[in-house]
Amino acid sequence: MSNYHIKNLEEYFQVYRKSVREPANFWEEVAEEHFTWRQRWDNVVSWDFSKPEVKWFENAKLNITENCIDRFLFNDGDRTAIIWEPNDPSENAKHISYSELHKMVNKFANVLKENGIEKGDRVCIYLPMIPELAAAMLACARIGAVHSVVFAGFSSKALATRTNDADCKMMITADGSFRGNKTIDLKGIADKALEECPGVETVLVAKRIEADIEMKEGRDKWLQPLLDEASDECIPEIMDAEDPLFILYTSGSTGKPKGMLHTTAGYMVYTAYTFKNIFQYRQNDVYWCTADIGWITGHSYILYGPLANGATTVMFEGVPSYPDAGRFWEIVEKHKINQFYTAPTAIRSLAKTSSDFVEKYDLSSLKVLGTVGEPINEEAWHWYNDHIGKKRCPIVDTWWQTETGGIMISPIPFATPTKPTYATLPLPGVQPALMDENGNEIKGNQVEGRLCIKHPWPGMARSVWRNHQRYKDTYFATFENMYFTGDGALRDDTGYYRITGRVDDVIIVSGHNLGTAPIEDAINEHPAVAESAVVGFPHEVKGNALYGFVILKETGESRNKENLRKEINQQISEKVGPIAKPEKIQFVSGLPKTRSGKIMRRILRKIASKNTENLGDTSTLLNPEVVDEIIENSL
Numbered sequence: 001m002s003n004y005h006i007k008n009l010e011e012y013f014q015v016y017r018k019s020v021r022e023p024a025n026f027w028e029e030v031a032e033e034h035f036t037w038r039q040r041w042d043n044v045v046s047w048d049f050s051k052p053e054v055k056w057f058e059n060a061k062l063n064i065t066e067n068c069i070d071r072f073l074f075n076d077g078d079r080t081a082i083i084w085e086p087n088d089p090s091e092n093a094k095h096i097s098y099s100e101l102h103k104m105v106n107k108f109a110n111v112l113k114e115n116g117i118e119k120g121d122r123v124c125i126y127l128p129m130i131p132e133l134a135a136a137m138l139a140c141a142r143i144g145a146v147h148s149v150v151f152a153g154f155s156s157k158a159l160a161t162r163t164n165d166a167d168c169k170m171m172i173t174a175d176g177s178f179r180g181n182k183t184i185d186l187k188g189i190a191d192k193a194l195e196e197c198p199g200v201e202t203v204l205v206a207k208r209i210e211a212d213i214e215m216k217e218g219r220d221k222w223l224q225p226l227l228d229e230a231s232d233e234c235i236p237e238i239m240d241a242e243d244p245l246f247i248l249y250t251s252g253s254t255g256k257p258k259g260m261l262h263t264t265a266g267y268m269v270y271t272a273y274t275f276k277n278i279f280q281y282r283q284n285d286v287y288w289c290t291a292d293i294g295w296i297t298g299h300s301y302i303l304y305g306p307l308a309n310g311a312t313t314v315m316f317e318g319v320p321s322y323p324d325a326g327r328f329w330e331i332v333e334k335h336k337i338n339q340f341y342t343a344p345t346a347i348r349s350l351a352k353t354s355s356d357f358v359e360k361y362d363l364s365s366l367k368v369l370g371t372v373g374e375p376i377n378e379e380a381w382h383w384y385n386d387h388i389g390k391k392r393c394p395i396v397d398t399w400w401q402t403e404t405g406g407i408m409i410s411p412i413p414f415a416t417p418t419k420p421t422y423a424t425l426p427l428p429g430v431q432p433a434l435m436d437e438n439g440n441e442i443k444g445n446q447v448e449g450r451l452c453i454k455h456p457w458p459g460m461a462r463s464v465w466r467n468h469q470r471y472k473d474t475y476f477a478t479f480e481n482m483y484f485t486g487d488g489a490l491r492d493d494t495g496y497y498r499i500t501g502r503v504d505d506v507i508i509v510s511g512h513n514l515g516t517a518p519i520e521d522a523i524n525e526h527p528a529v530a531e532s533a534v535v536g537f538p539h540e541v542k543g544n545a546l547y548g549f550v551i552l553k554e555t556g557e558s559r560n561k562e563n564l565r566k567e568i569n570q571q572i573s574e575k576v577g578p579i580a581k582p583e584k585i586q587f588v589s590g591l592p593k594t595r596s597g598k599i600m601r602r603i604l605r606k607i608a609s610k611n612t613e614n615l616g617d618t619s620t621l622l623n624p625e626v627v628d629e630i631i632e633n634s635l
Ligand code: WT7
Pocket: 250, 296, 297, 371, 372, 373, 374, 375, 376, 397, 398, 399, 400, 401, 402, 403, 423, 485, 486, 487, 499, 501, 502, 508, 511, 512, 513
């Protein structure tokens, strides 16, 4: 599929230049390979970033599940589509073939229909990493329903907000989930959310932990009996290229998460193309991405991208540390993994454990290693390269975003040389630009600026769900005629890109994209809190950790500070999720503010990272005296 067999840097540049000269021809060639189209497109791409409006493969008709499943049935029905590895290593793994997946998805699709779900309806999926999660998403896609997966680590509040924003008619959840040596009461969390979600008519419940849970009469139904009864034939709904495929929420710099809307044909073509080229997947390889499907990485590179290539993709229910820090490597040996894709934060935490956990296992099946989610530091890169790849596996440092749908900047294994901490080169078809603060493009090499993309690519999100204005304001208003990523980047003397991090109020903690605003909102809801500011600071394992500065109301000042910290953390866990809990919370009497009342986060960031030597000019602050106090009491 769409494999350009790029063998070296020179060939890369040839293909790349062609993709820039003739983008429509380039993408047309990609789309022409292998996919099942029910009707061909009239036009490859039309776009206007000022609206913004982007259409790929206009008027083409297709169903993505036909491309991800049915296409392989005739010749390769017995090939394994999904290897499911459970949380507990003593439980058996499951090998689900393409024909079994076909039956499962069809049955599930029929269950959705029988429960009133029609084309265009939104279905919220709140499930752990079990096969039902993959089947649920594909079942939605089969009948043209729009899935909105909410990561199963999110709190009831976060789940409710997302469910309501997308106006979901149905929720699919489980009786609970396993996570290391813990069980999580997923249904309890869902029930709490559902109290605030009047639009949800039906809740389908998968059985995973055999917990004794409450089933609400008339609303909740056990999934398995319905699947058992359902027909395993379901004719795929014929979708338009630009029909919505899914919504996935990502945090923004203001309170409400943004429901990024991805559409059908472009997303399919883009994830398939990037998967094939970046992981150099060959038939019969076993590929494993350790992400959770609740994030875009899982959508694109556990599910859609691999399946669109007829690949064998691993879905892991557990965590890297259970039963011990050797779990990842045990799985690599057990399933003879060929391509392994994980996050820098996981690498850093495993690199800190004894090397025995690695040496014990045979990792010789590995061919390509990947990272995603945040910049990878030099040390972690080398550990990954030396201990896991044994210096023979190229590392693809893949830069992309929920909004981009798929990987944008990454090495191509064996073709474009890697360079530690560099995402390296844009894929053919991707046109990055670095911009200065005055809105001018910075040309040439050895430069640094704000990372933008100048030409549409098929995988890009088309809108923010029911808030097109926000889509425009966030991504297309900063620089004219450009998609603005929110990241800063530099370009070295050979044209390689290195992502330097966010330039907005988003902080990446352990690879999770967190907006500061919703966390501050959660803190501020505590009755003893007057105001707060959350910033990021460098952390050895997490990449960044959060530091909260909190001003108390008078009523709070006399309270035990440790208890207050606990309550605030509890509040954040409930409103946003446990991943958003700050590493440190400092109580302060004021926050440094500009005269217009804007918190000077730059100063707080410096204090949090213990870098207070050069705070810059603080004299223009409304309250410069507060800075010394904060420094003195900093944690
Ligand atoms: C942000 C997007 C894309 C899936 C996971 C995160 C950061 C992502 C890299 C990388 C440096 C990276 C960026 C980006 N990021 N990959 N290889 N090197 N930074 O998706 O939650 O939408 O976050 O993650 O800052 O903007 P997301």
